[in-house]
Amino acid sequence: MKKELDLSEFIKQLPKVELHLHIEGTFEPELMFKIAQKNKIKIKYKNVVDLKKAYNFSNLQEFLDVYYAGCKVLLNEEDFYDLTWEYLTKAKSQNIKHTEIMFDPQTHTQRGIKFDTVIKGIHQAMKDVEEELGISSKLIMSILRHLPEESAFETFKQSEPYKKWIDAIGLDSSEVGHPPSKFTNVFAHAKREGYLIVAHAGEEGPPEYVKEALNILKVDRIDHGNRSLENDKITTELVNRKMALTVCPLSNLKLKVVNNLKNHPLRSMLDKGIIATINSDDPAYFGGYLNENFIEIQKALNLTKDEIIRLVKNSINASFLDDIGKNKLLKLLQNHLDNY
Ligand code: HPA
Numbered sequence: 001m002k003k004e005l006d007l008s009e010f011i012k013q014l015p016k017v018e019l020h021l022h023i024e025g026t027f028e029p030e031l032m033f034k035i036a037q038k039n040k041i042k043i044k045y046k047n048v049v050d051l052k053k054a055y056n057f058s059n060l061q062e063f064l065d066v067y068y069a070g071c072k073v074l075l076n077e078e079d080f081y082d083l084t085w086e087y088l089t090k091a092k093s094q095n096i097k098h099t100e101i102m103f104d105p106q107t108h109t110q111r112g113i114k115f116d117t118v119i120k121g122i123h124q125a126m127k128d129v130e131e132e133l134g135i136s137s138k139l140i141m142s143i144l145r146h147l148p149e150e151s152a153f154e155t156f157k158q159s160e161p162y163k164k165w166i167d168a169i170g171l172d173s174s175e176v177g178h179p180p181s182k183f184t185n186v187f188a189h190a191k192r193e194g195y196l197i198v199a200h201a202g203e204e205g206p207p208e209y210v211k212e213a214l215n216i217l218k219v220d221r222i223d224h225g226n227r228s229l230e231n232d233k234i235t236t237e238l239v240n241r242k243m244a245l246t247v248c249p250l251s252n253l254k255l256k257v258v259n260n261l262k263n264h265p266l267r268s269m270l271d272k273g274i275i276a277t278i279n280s281d282d283p284a285y286f287g288g289y290l291n292e293n294f295i296e297i298q299k300a301l302n303l304t305k306d307e308i309i310r311l312v313k314n315s316i317n318a319s320f321l322d323d324i325g326k327n328k329l330l331k332l333l334q335n336h337l338d339n340y
Pocket residue numbers: 022025060067172173174200203251281282
């Protein structure tokens with residue numbers, strides 16, 4: 001009898017790419033307590049177990065409140081280095097070959113940490129990991145949408161000396177009430193400066209926010225995009241434009257964007273021909289890194305081996321690597337599959 005393919009093992013061994021990952025969302029409680037102790041900052045939870053009990057969210061805002069609170073212990077360049085190093089070594093253990101990392105500068109500059117401190121720590125870890133562990137990465141500077149557009153412009157000013165380290169500009173934080181159009185001017189500026197553009201849209205917000213992200217911000221990818229499917233015209237638009245969505249199954253489950261992974265819109269996205277990709281978003285808070293996201297959604301939707309391969313190929317093609325970089329990864333993947 002032919003041995004049945006163990007899809008979980010297949011997923012773990014696949015060379016993969018991650019496109020939607022907040023570095024602040026990889027802050028594991030153990031590291032948080034370690035850095036807090038070093039920096040002599042009090043955390044309101046007694047210990048790791050106590051803190052993890054707070055990881056029970058009914059919506060995006062409840063999560064964001066805990067996520068921003070956790071960031072308060074990050075003070076020095078070395079803290080940002082350690083945070084990034086820890087995620088990238090985890091990525092290595094999960095066979096991630098390339099990752100595109102978001103960071104939220106305003107989360108730190110608003111509490112008096114210098115932009116330079118944040119980006120230098122993150123960048124150095126990305127560089128060291130590329131040299132030592134062979135994982136390539138790109139950096140996405142994300143704008144907090146609950147803050148005014150002037151604050152985003154200020155962040156741009158601070159980022160100017162580091163332009164060569166930043167590949168794309170993103171938009172995240174509390175979605176409802178803060179449509180993409182609130183940031184028309186700053187994203188027009190980003191575009192003129194030659195940055196690629198991404199935006200969270202249609203996570204909790206309505207399909208119209210996806211439309212604004214497409215037509216006003218002129219995004220190169222949509223982060224989440226789940227609610228696009230409520231509108232046929234927007235769905236068709238995504239297909240026609242070959243616009244990739246960075247889907248985050250465990251995040252959607254934890255933040256109650258879906259009530260059960262079995263009802264996740266990924267199945268419908270694939271059936272309609274949307275370019276979907278799988279990502280972990282804030283893995284320290286949502287109960288799993290990239291492999292766990294693939295494994296859980298595979299089980300829930302009964303994804304086939306071919307569908308998993310398609311999702312990984314989508315990630316490679318939707319990455320911000322140049323054609324040489326993409327072809328290298330596509331070849332690596334093909335080689336792996338030929339020998340599996
Ligand atoms: N949505 C919006 N903003 C965020 C998220 C998210 O899932 N994670 C970190 N910032």
